[in-house]
Amino acid sequence: MPSPKRITAMASKELFHILRDPRTLAIIILMPVLQLIIFGYAMNLEIRRVPLLIDDQARNASSERLINAFSHTPYFQIVPANQRRLEPEELFKERRAQATLCIPVDFGSASQVLLLKIDASDPNSAQLIQSYAQGIIASGFPASLDLRPFILYNPDLKSSFFFVPGLVAMILVMICALLTSISISREKELGTLEQILVSPVSAMEILLGKVLPYIFLGLADALLILGVGMLLFQVPFRGDFLVFLGFTFLYVLCSLCLGLLVSTLAKTQQAAMMMALGITLLPTLLLSGYLFPIPSMPWLLQKLTYIIPARYYLQIIRGIMLKGNSISELYQAGISLGLMSIVMLIVAVKRFKLRLS
């Protein structure tokens, strides 16, 4: 059994290291703020297979033609409608659809008005969804047809709504993975590990002791990025703060465990740094749904996103900040993060060598 005394001995020693090294501390604090400010650009990317729910109240030849036009493009994937009528808000919160198209009862005869509701918690996608839909209408239907977009959560399509949560996800995983992996490989490099190995300490105790202080540092970083983001870019925070803190804790834990795993592979600090950056930076940017919506990815990449922690955290943070999600809508993502942490911790403990070679 891991002894709490030895874990706290490791953890408090680690805390001394952190406090003694103002340069690292400065990087931890300044890097996120700088990145946040630099990332002020809107991004334009193509998307595919947007889950679209069509609420066809007319059920006539005209509406069928319209539905066909939407289902025959690669841009939309029609979500089958349930028996129970769902409000778009609910669908969006559960992420079952990203847009809904409402066809009124008298469509084709009296009315020419269509209502397109779009989930704009990812404003970039929302903009594209709007212009795709307008393109479909314009190319095959009379000009009198009136498509009225209705944009939820982010009516102004501000890109800051998009990049601030994404940046929290990216910076957190990067810094946390870096911190633990460097901290352990430094002990290998300096030979201090050799000294503490000849003691009753176990692999689990060493690793938990390393993770503990950085959980607080990671959480502090999350709050810092969030605070600056809200202050500088007026990003809203619609959900519950404690729920946010709870899920962010899981994400930080998961990222730190990822760092532990890296440290069992890397022998030097430099190798640890390259590896930690390599497996966090690009995958998070490209495969988490931050820049590219997951449904528009090829099959293999879609499957790959399941092992990217940021995939889950993006759902969580966008859900809480922009949609006001509660635990009931996010617990699955939370469980995924928790499970990933446990698996990575166990693998790291198994791989951690208590002997030199």
Add this chain to the structure above:
Amino acid sequence: MNVVLVKELGFAYGLQAALQNVNLEVPEGLIYGLIGPDSAGKTTLIRAICTLLPYKQGMIEVLGRDALKNSAAIRAQIGYMPQRFSLYKDLSVEQNLEFFGRLFGVNSQTRGQNMEKLYRFSHLKPFAKRLAGNLSGGMQQKLALSCALIHTPSLIVLDEPTFGVDPVSRMEFWSILHSLKQEGISILVSTPYMDEAEQCDLISLIDKGQIIGQGSPADILAAWSGWLYRLKSSDLQNLYRFLKAQSCLDDLQLFGGEIHLGSDSQLSDSLFINWQRQCPCLEGWEQIQPSMEDAFLKMMK
């Protein structure tokens, strides 16, 4: 009782053999020295004894327990001081001691008492708040020794503790080791300095991964047979080349400012005078008692 027992130990780094057929018995309550030059295999042997190496040949028992099967119990009971300074340089003297005390589960009251006691012999108390990285080499070694002693182990294993330390600090370090021995602590220590062999009760001479001699320092010197001469010259290289060319001489060593010449039989003055005629740079000669270094060099052959 033996605190360390090594039988037919062999170890290789890949294909490179580091230890071959090493046998060692370290009795309780003594200072046991492992003496040998750099890369002789001292560190490998010490790491294996400290349960840090997964050896495949032979067996090691430390405090009566098998080093492979029972490493956790051994690790909790011995004090280890690695070759490189392995404490946290960004932690203070006090924080390092506290950390190792807590790691070994020493409760805070005992920890305080032990620290006071360790400060007494190490004289590190005035530096308690100083960062370990800012201590002098000698003080760093005393701190490392203190950290290895914080949980009052019955056996401490020290890998080249005096390496790179000034002569005064080396002497002080050895006197600390002697007082630890008085308290009944068994000490296994390695050193590349032959002159430190005299400080040990028993020694093993180790070279190229093999034990080449074992016993008390006096035994090893007594085992020397033959005569040893010290030759002086202001041009040692020249003299060395000249002596090398003499077919009858095989035991010839360059020693700092002199040449040591070993021989199985007594050499007459007339022989030296004859040499001096042929090679005027030979300035003087005398018969001497062999030192540990002479003994070691002879055993290496």
